[in-house]
Structures are given as structure tokens and as C-alpha cells.
Amino acid sequence: MPTRSEEVVLSAIPIRAIDAASEVLAPGNGAVGPPRAAMPLTLFGLEFSLETASLDALESVTRAVTRARVADWFAHLSGTEEVALLCTCHRVELTLLVRSPEELVRWQEVLPGSRSSWTVREGREAVHHLFRVAAGRESLAVGEVEVRDQVRAAAGSVQSRYPRRILRDLFTAAADAAGEAAPSVPASRSIASIAAHRLMELVTRTSPRVLVVGSGTVGRQVAEHLESRAEVTIVFHQRPPDDPFLRTTRARAVPLHRLAEELAATDAIVTAAKFGSHGLRVPDLPRDRPLVLVDLGVPRNVDPRVRDLPNVRLVDLEELHALRGRSIRPDDHDARVEELARRCSDTLEASLLEPWIDAFRRAAEDLRRSEISNARPFLGPLDPSQELAIERLTRRLVARLLLSPTERIRSLPPGPEGDRLRRFATELLDPDSVGP
Numbered sequence: 001m002p003t004r005s006e007e008v009v010l011s012a013i014p015i016r017a018i019d020a021a022s023e024v025l026a027p028g029n030g031a032v033g034p035p036r037a038a039m040p041l042t043l044f045g046l047e048f049s050l051e052t053a054s055l056d057a058l059e060s061v062t063r064a065v066t067r068a069r070v071a072d073w074f075a076h077l078s079g080t081e082e083v084a085l086l087c088t089c090h091r092v093e094l095t096l097l098v099r100s101p102e103e104l105v106r107w108q109e110v111l112p113g114s115r116s117s118w119t120v121r122e123g124r125e126a127v128h129h130l131f132r133v134a135a136g137r138e139s140l141a142v143g144e145v146e147v148r149d150q151v152r153a154a155a156g157s158v159q160s161r162y163p164r165r166i167l168r169d170l171f172t173a174a175a176d177a178a179g180e181a182a183p184s185v186p187a188s189r190s191i192a193s194i195a196a197h198r199l200m201e202l203v204t205r206t207s208p209r210v211l212v213v214g215s216g217t218v219g220r221q222v223a224e225h226l227e228s229r230a231e232v233t234i235v236f237h238q239r240p241p242d243d244p245f246l247r248t249t250r251a252r253a254v255p256l257h258r259l260a261e262e263l264a265a266t267d268a269i270v271t272a273a274k275f276g277s278h279g280l281r282v283p284d285l286p287r288d289r290p291l292v293l294v295d296l297g298v299p300r301n302v303d304p305r306v307r308d309l310p311n312v313r314l315v316d317l318e319e320l321h322a323l324r325g326r327s328i329r330p331d332d333h334d335a336r337v338e339e340l341a342r343r344c345s346d347t348l349e350a351s352l353l354e355p356w357i358d359a360f361r362r363a364a365e366d367l368r369r370s371e372i373s374n375a376r377p378f379l380g381p382l383d384p385s386q387e388l389a390i391e392r393l394t395r396r397l398v399a400r401l402l403l404s405p406t407e408r409i410r411s412l413p414p415g416p417e418g419d420r421l422r423r424f425a426t427e428l429l430d431p432d433s434v435g436p
Contacts, residue, residue: 041081041097041166041352044104045126046111046118049091053117055318058090059299064112065092067157073110074159079103081162084171086133086154088147089191089298090140090317093133095126097166124345127170131341134174135181136189137334140320143189146217148178166351170344177340181333192221194320195270195294200229202292202313203268207231211266212251213259213280214273215241218296222270223249233266235259237273260284268292271301278303287311360409360422361402368398 048061070085082097094111098104108115121129129138134151136144155171199210208230212219215236223232223241232251234241240253254262263269264286271280274297281303285291294315295302306312372394382390412418 041099042101042104043123043126043166043348043352044096044098045121045129046094046096046107047091047121047129048093048111048113048118050318050321052119053113055298055300055316057113057117058092061092061111061113062087062298065094070094071159073107077103077106077110079106082158082160082167084154084158084167086151086171088133088139088150089296090321091133091138095130095167095170097162123349124342127345127348128338128341130170131174131177131337131344134171135178135333135337136185137337139191140317141189141191141194143182143185143333144191145178145182145185146190148175151175151178164351166348170348173340173344177337177344180340181336190218190221191296191320192218192272193225194323195272195296195315196222196225198315198320198323199226199268199270199292199294202315204290205267208267209233209265210268210270211235211262213269213271213301215239215253216272219270219272220245220249222272223251227251230268233262235262266291268294269302270294270296272296273301275299275301280306282306282309285309285312360406364398364402368394 048058048065050058053061065085065087067085070083074080074083079099080096080103081099084095086093086095094107096104096107104120108118111118130151132138134148136142136147139147151171152175155168155175158165158167158171160167203210210226210230210232212222212226212232213235215234219234220241223234226232227249232249234246234251234253235256235258236253237256240246240255241251245251246253263284266286267289268291269280271294273279277299279301280293282305285306287309290311290313291309292313292315293302293306296317298317300316302314302316304314304316307314372390379390409422412421
């Protein structure tokens with residue numbers, strides 16, 4: 001029996017988004033490749049991170065590659081069907097759905113930073129990388145959960161002109177897979193844990209006075225990790241942490257306008273906020289005692305020139321990234337993440353071939369309509385019920401006839417040979433190629 005999707009009214013298939021991009025290849029038109037609707041789509045991922053670039057370069061790229069800027073590039077690069085932007089604490093990534101490799105080159109030409117620092121991945125490799133990122137396998141704290149939420153948020157910001165939700169579904173699937181592979185994550189697997197550990201390695205005073213600038217998720221986690229080892233003060237911008245949290249961590253909370261006052265009496269600072277600029281500079285810092293600063297921001301919250309002060313020790317994400325090997329351990333969840341990524345890759349490859357199915361069905365629908373038109377002189381006058389009966393009969397007949405060939409087209413492998421066979425199947429149904 002045909003599936004419900006195969007029995008759908010064929011005249012509804014070329015919806016506006018598809019119809020605008022769907023032209024069945026006609027013989028003799030000089031085309032050397034498949035029509036736009038039948039062009040095989042390609043998935044590319046581009047990554048700029050601390051794996052291949054300095055923190056200075058990453059900060060510059062982070063400032064330049066914004067959602068607004070990506071939307072502007074997307075508007076001008078018509079060979080791109082979809083683009084997604086993902087920014088985490090030590091990476092900027094673009095995922096592209098394009099109609100040709102040449103479109104990737106156009107993106108590389110507009111993106112800031114050294115081209116050699118942008119890692120390019122294609123197809124299944126790009127999918128598996130995204131799943132590993134979502135699962136925290138590429139994070140400073142391997143297995144951290146925060147990046148999973150960032151991947152899910154990126155799914156909602158996809159720029160698209162394609163009629164199907166390819167990238168949004170891909171990013172959602174990656175975030176879901178991360179949750180399935182590791183539904184609970186220990187607190188030690190967080191950038192806050194690494195920052196707190198490194199701070200306590202460097203600070204010289206017992207039970208130091210630590211200022212945590214930022215009361216968001218990471219700031220609160222830092223306070224939790226330091227609770228038994230330091231006197232913690234949390235600097236908040238708009239809303240302080242709630243009282244139960246402050247009692248549990250034995251932390252104080254002060255508003256941002258008191259930052260200068262608190263700086264005068266602190267031994268260490270962790271910045272877990274998003275100033276968007278160098279919020280702490282040389283003139284802001286005390287000179288009468290050793291001071292440890294841990295900056296978790298990109299762009300950076302602390303002006304790197306504070307390193308010129310003799311009493312200051314600044315730790316940034318570049319240094320924490322260099323220490324990352326300490327936290328890497330084989331993990332049983334890796335195999336599950338890879339399995340889910342493989343399943344998603346299989347589904348995605350089939351989805352990227354769907355334009356061929358659209359073209360094939362469109363050709364069949366054009367042929368059906370053409371034959372009904374040719375038969376009208378012999379049918380005589382028809383009342384509305386008879387017109388409806390002919391429509392239903394012919395559509396159902398075509399749907400049944402297309403069921404097996406459609407699945408056969410889907411089963412053809414990607415690549416030039418599979419494309420040649422898909423194009424041949426579409427041309428067979430071209431009404432202009434059918435003789436009298």
C-alpha cells in the first residue's frame with residue numbers, strides 16, 4: 001500500500017517556495033547539468049577556534065561575524081540555501097547548505113581572519129563534528145552541558161530560503177543527541193570548574209577573597225566550586241542571585257556600580273560576564289598586592305595589557321585551552337554520540353537528494369495534466385463531480401506508479417553517477433519529450 005505522503009495531492013507539491021526553484025530540465029535548452037530544483041545540495045561546516053588560531057584572532061573574528069553580518073552575507077550569496085551561526089567560548093562556526101562548492105569559496109572570500117585558520121568540513125564529517133560539539137566533546141571542559149544549549153539556540157537563528165528545515169532540524173538533532181548520550185553531567189565538567197581549579201593553583205593566600213564578575217550560569221558555578229576554599233563576592237548587573245543560593249555558597253552579592261570598591265580589597269577576580277569590551281583595564285586594578293585574574297570572555301573582559309603590571313597574573317581562555325589535555329578522558333558516551341550522528345547523516349543525505357524527487361514528481365504532474373488536456377476533446381462536457389472524479393483517479397494512479405521509482409531514486413548513491421541516473425529519470429517524464 002502506498003504511504004500517506006505518496007497519496008498527497010500532487011498538484012500541491014510545487015508550493016511557492018519549491019515552484020520558484022523548480023524547473024524541469026527540457027531537452028535542447030543547452031543545459032549541461034540538472035535544473036536548479038534538482039541540484040544536489042552540499043553541507044559544509046567552517047570552524048574558527050583556538051585549535052587553529054590565537055585568542056587575538058578569535059576575538060577579532062567574534063566581533064566581525066555577528067548574526068546581522070551573516071544575514072547580510074546570506075542575502076547576497078544566492079547559491080546558499082541555509083546558514084547557521086554558532087558561537088561558544090572558544091569557537092565561531094558557520095554551517096552552510098549550498099548548491100555548489102564554488103559557493104563555499106565565496107563565503108571564504110568574505111569571512112574575516114586567515115583562511116588557513118578556518119577549518120572546513122563537508123557532509124558527514126561536518127555532521128559528526130557538530131554532534132561532538134553539542135555533546136561537549138570539543139569543549140574546554142570535555143562533556144560540558146552549556147554548549148548543548150548554545151547549539152539548540154543556534155537552531156532558532158538559521159537563515160533560510162529553502163522550503164525544508166534542514167539546518168534547524170540538524171542542530172536540534174545534535175542537541176537532542178547530546179542530552180540522550182549524557183542526560184546528567186557532573187559539575188566538574190564545566191569551564192567554571194576549570195577556572196576555579198586554575199585560580200586556586202595560582203593564588204597564594206589561604207582562603208582568598210575572590211571577586212566573581214557576572215551572576216549568570218557560569219558565574220554562579222564558579223561561586224559553587226569556590227564555596228569551601230574562598231571568600232566569594234558576586235558582582236551582578238541587574239538582578240542578584242537569590243538568597244538560598246547565597247546562603248548555600250556563603251557568598252556576598254554587590255551591584256556592578258560597586259566594582260571599583262570591591263577591586264580594592266580582592267586577591268583574585270573571575271570575569272564571567274559579557275562586557276563586549278575590555279571592562280577591566282590597568283588603571284582599575286590595585287597595585288599593593290598580588291592579583292590573579294581569570295578571564296572567561298570572548299571578546300575578552302580584561303585588557304591583556306594588565307600583564308605588564310608586576311603583581312598581576314592573567315589567565316585567559318587561550319591558556320585554559322592549552323591546559324585542556326588534563327581533562328580529556330575516554331568516555332563511554334562517545335560511541336553513542338557517534339552512532340546518533342551516523343543516523344542523522346544517513347537521514348540528511350536522503351534529504352539533500354529530495355530536490356530530485358521534487359523534479360521527478362513535478363515532471364509526472366506536468367505529464368498528467370498534459371494528458372488530461374489532450375483528452376478533453378474526447379470527454380465532452382463534464383459536471384463538477386465528474387471533473388473531481390477524474391482528478392482523484394489520475395492523481396491516485398500517478399501516486400501509485402511513482403511509489404517504487406521514487407524509492408529507487410532515493411536509494412541511488414550521492415555523486416555524479418547517481419545524479420546522472422536521477423536526471424535521466426526526470427527527463428523520461430518530460431511531457432515535451434513524449435511523442436504523439
